[in-house]
Amino acid sequence: MEFESIPGVGPKTAERLAALDEPERALAAGDVAALAEAPGVTPGRAATIARAAIKAEHDDAGEFLATDRAREIYRDALALLQDRAVTDYAAKRLETLYPAASTSRIEEVREWATQAMEHDPDPEVLDALSGVEPLESPTGIRVRERCLATADAERHAAAEAAYPEISVEIVEDARGLADLATGYSTVIVLDESFAGIDIAGDVRVEPDALEKPAMVVPERLLAFFAENRDRLRAAAAVARAADLDTPCDLAVLDDALSRLDDEGSVVPDDELARLRQAVDDLDAAVSTGESVANDRLREAIEERDVTIEGSDLLSLVEQGAGVDSLLSRELEDEHAAAIEAAREHLVDALALDAGEAEIAAQAFPEEPTFPVEHDEAVVSRLREELTAARDRRATRLKRDLAADLADLREDCEELVHAALERDVELAVARFAREFDCTLPELGGSGVAIEAGRSPLLDVSFDAVEPIDYGVAGPTLLSGVNSGGKTSTLDLLALVTVLAHMGLPVPAERARVERYDSLHYQEKSQGTLDAGAFESTLREFAGLVSGTGRRLVLVDELESITEPGASARIIAGILEELAGGETTAVFVSHLAGEIREAAGFDIPVDGIEAVGLEGGELVVERSPKKGVLARSTPELIVEKLATRDGEAAGDVESFYERLLEKFE
Numbered sequence: 001m002e003f004e005s006i007p008g009v010g011p012k013t014a015e016r017l018a019a020l021d022e023p024e025r026a027l028a029a030g031d032v033a034a035l036a037e038a039p040g041v042t043p044g045r046a047a048t049i050a051r052a053a054i055k056a057e058h059d060d061a062g063e064f065l066a067t068d069r070a071r072e073i074y075r076d077a078l079a080l081l082q083d084r085a086v087t088d089y090a091a092k093r094l095e096t097l098y099p100a101a102s103t104s105r106i107e108e109v110r111e112w113a114t115q116a117m118e119h120d121p122d123p124e125v126l127d128a129l130s131g132v133e134p135l136e137s138p139t140g141i142r143v144r145e146r147c148l149a150t151a152d153a154e155r156h157a158a159a160e161a162a163y164p165e166i167s168v169e170i171v172e173d174a175r176g177l178a179d180l181a182t183g184y185s186t187v188i189v190l191d192e193s194f195a196g197i198d199i200a201g202d203v204r205v206e207p208d209a210l211e212k213p214a215m216v217v218p219e220r221l222l223a224f225f226a227e228n229r230d231r232l233r234a235a236a237a238v239a240r241a242a243d244l245d246t247p248c249d250l251a252v253l254d255d256a257l258s259r260l261d262d263e264g265s266v267v268p269d270d271e272l273a274r275l276r277q278a279v280d281d282l283d284a285a286v287s288t289g290e291s292v293a294n295d296r297l298r299e300a301i302e303e304r305d306v307t308i309e310g311s312d313l314l315s316l317v318e319q320g321a322g323v324d325s326l327l328s329r330e331l332e333d334e335h336a337a338a339i340e341a342a343r344e345h346l347v348d349a350l351a352l353d354a355g356e357a358e359i360a361a362q363a364f365p366e367e368p369t370f371p372v373e374h375d376e377a378v379v380s381r382l383r384e385e386l387t388a389a390r391d392r393r394a395t396r397l398k399r400d401l402a403a404d405l406a407d408l409r410e411d412c413e414e415l416v417h418a419a420l421e422r423d424v425e426l427a428v429a430r431f432a433r434e435f436d437c438t439l440p441e442l443g444g445s446g447v448a449i450e451a452g453r454s455p456l457l458d459v460s461f462d463a464v465e466p467i468d469y470g471v472a473g474p475t476l477l478s479g480v481n482s483g484g485k486t487s488t489l490d491l492l493a494l495v496t497v498l499a500h501m502g503l504p505v506p507a508e509r510a511r512v513e514r515y516d517s518l519h520y521q522e523k524s525q526g527t528l529d530a531g532a533f534e535s536t537l538r539e540f541a542g543l544v545s546g547t548g549r550r551l552v553l554v555d556e557l558e559s560i561t562e563p564g565a566s567a568r569i570i571a572g573i574l575e576e577l578a579g580g581e582t583t584a585v586f587v588s589h590l591a592g593e594i595r596e597a598a599g600f601d602i603p604v605d606g607i608e609a610v611g612l613e614g615g616e617l618v619v620e621r622s623p624k625k626g627v628l629a630r631s632t633p634e635l636i637v638e639k640l641a642t643r644d645g646e647a648a649g650d651v652e653s654f655y656e657r658l659l660e661k662f663e
């Protein structure tokens with residue numbers, strides 16, 4: 001794919017995208033997390049790129065949202081969805097949903113949304129989702145005790161690229177290799193030609209080492225899993241609670257993660273723990289062994305009356321023999337028992353196995369001495385033996401765990417991806433549930449909403465009164481002050497935007513024409529000066545001369561200038577829009593005047609007050625078709641003119657005459 005063909009992607013970003021593992025898949029799937037892995041691409045930028053790629057794929061060049069207010073409605077809709085996403089990923093991913101002018105894109109999202117709405121936003125799932133994030137690859141790992149070696153320059157370069165964590169050395173011959181073996185505890189040789197060379201130390205010839213990262217740098221996998229452990233556990237919890245379909249064997253993952261500590265080290269098994277302990281405790285155990293032997297021997301000596309014939313004593317003295325000979329002659333058994341006790345102590349205290357115990361046995365020499373002393377050379381040998389066994393065990397555990405984790409690596413990516421995608425779906429499911437949404441029908445002419453309730457109102461959603469409204473072609477919407485005219489336009493816009501995003505809309509039923517664009521002009525704040533008025537007229541000139549199926553919503557355009565001129569201008573715009581493919585709803589207090597000024601019979605709908613209660617208007621929020629709603633002042637005059645039970649005086653007849661003016 002030519003990444004630069006995506007609008008907004010320059011050569012630099014294209015290069016960064018190309019460096020990703022599977023950029024095409026990530027773009028097609030709107031995988032914001034994967035795209036954001038490209039250096040210098042923030043999640044927000046990734047969402048923009050993904051959206052542009054989707055648009056390009058669906059040949060969706062047009063801009064559906066044609067005005068600021070239309071864009072604002074989209075942003076509000078998006079915010080309502082994003083508020084229901086748990087993860088940052090889902091919030092960004094939701095930004096790839098946009099109101100499309102392309103049927104294929106709308107259909108694609110509708111299919112996805114239909115399934116998404118079926119998911120249950122189980123609190124357990126939502127709770128687990130809070131710990132899920134895209135997986136991260138730790139950087140800066142450095143392994144110093146191991147190196148790779150090769151005689152081939154090309155292989156050297158490949159190895160350096162594949163294993164930035166360890167040194168890659170050039171070796172010419174066996175001597176060079178032997179030198180390396182003295183500097184590193186393990187040397188992994190990449191060249192087959194070195195096979196069979198006998199060199200002291202841990203030197204292995206592994207020609208396929210470039211394909212075996214788990215063997216060469218198990219630390220990489222261990223660090224990856226240690227770094228992502230909490231996310232993986234959270235994703236596994238989501239998978240369990242939501243019964244996600246994932247290839248990852250969660251029990252195997254649990255087990256593998258439990259074998260890893262926070263620093264990326266392997267949690268020792270019993271054997272490694274024993275060996276570590278034995279190395280650490282060796283000196284102390286040897287000296288305690290000595291004490292045990294000496295205590296026993298001292299006790300034995302103290303308890304013993306040694307009788308010795310004078311001639312024997314003489315001969316011992318003449319031979320220059322010390323007390324040791326006496327010990328050996330008189331206390332042989334006791335000495336042997338004391339040595340045995342020392343050995344036993346050493347074996348027990350360090351939990352030595354049979355092989356190690358054999359060495360340990362020699363740590364206390366059989367020759368009778370007092371006090372008993374250990375043989376340092378033997379203890380050193382035992383230390384070396386235990387240390388080597390400990391390191392071998394640790395390396396084996398590391399490799400075994402890395403091998404198990406390597407098998408899980410890809411499945412884990414899928415697991416986390418599935419959990420994050422579920423969050424995106426749940427945001428839509430929650431939106432649909434909380435605002436009583438339904439998937440709208442797309443097609444026909446105009447917009448028809450049954451029991452629509454806008455979540456954008458300034459009252460709590462429970463207090464929003466449902467609205468029925470259907471409109472096609474150019475229409476004037478009249479209504480009492482604060483009757484809900486603007487809110488009706490907002491609802492029409494919101495339903496239309498959501499429908500074109502492929503998402504459910506907050507209504508019991510809705511049908512929306514497939515529009516190419518939405519033009520929503522909000523009420524201007526007061527009369528415009530000449531310049532601003534001119535530019536507004538230019539905008540409308542562009543609108544009437546434009547093509548395509550459009551929904552045009554305009555709120556109180558009359559406020560841009562004086563009422564008489566406004567009515568003529570609005571009538572003129574509506575005339576131009578009539579007869580085409582445009583659905584236009586113009587909210588106006590001048591509906592009567594506009595109708596008079598127009599050269600055709602403009603339909604007028606009205607939001608009516610059904611009465612006054614305690615000084616407050618009681619409003620029927622659903623616009624009535626073909627009704628020019630009376631204004632609030634008219635209602636009040638009428639109320640004053642028709643007060644029951646009061647004799648008509650001068651004042652009342654004034655009200656009656658005023659009322660006649662409204663007819």
Ligand SMILES: Nc1ncnc2c1ncn2[C@@H]1O[C@H](COP(=O)(O)OP(=O)(O)OP(=O)(O)O)[C@@H](O)[C@H]1O
Pocket residue numbers: 457458459463464465466467479480481482483484485486487488621
């Ligand atoms: N469907 C509804 N359910 C409950 N409250 C509503 C509804 N529609 C409107 N309202 C309330 O009425 C208020 C006024 O609504 P809105 O601004 O849409 O009226 P308007 O007819 O455009 O007013 P104006 O005549 O000032 O332009 C809203 O702020 C909201 O509190």
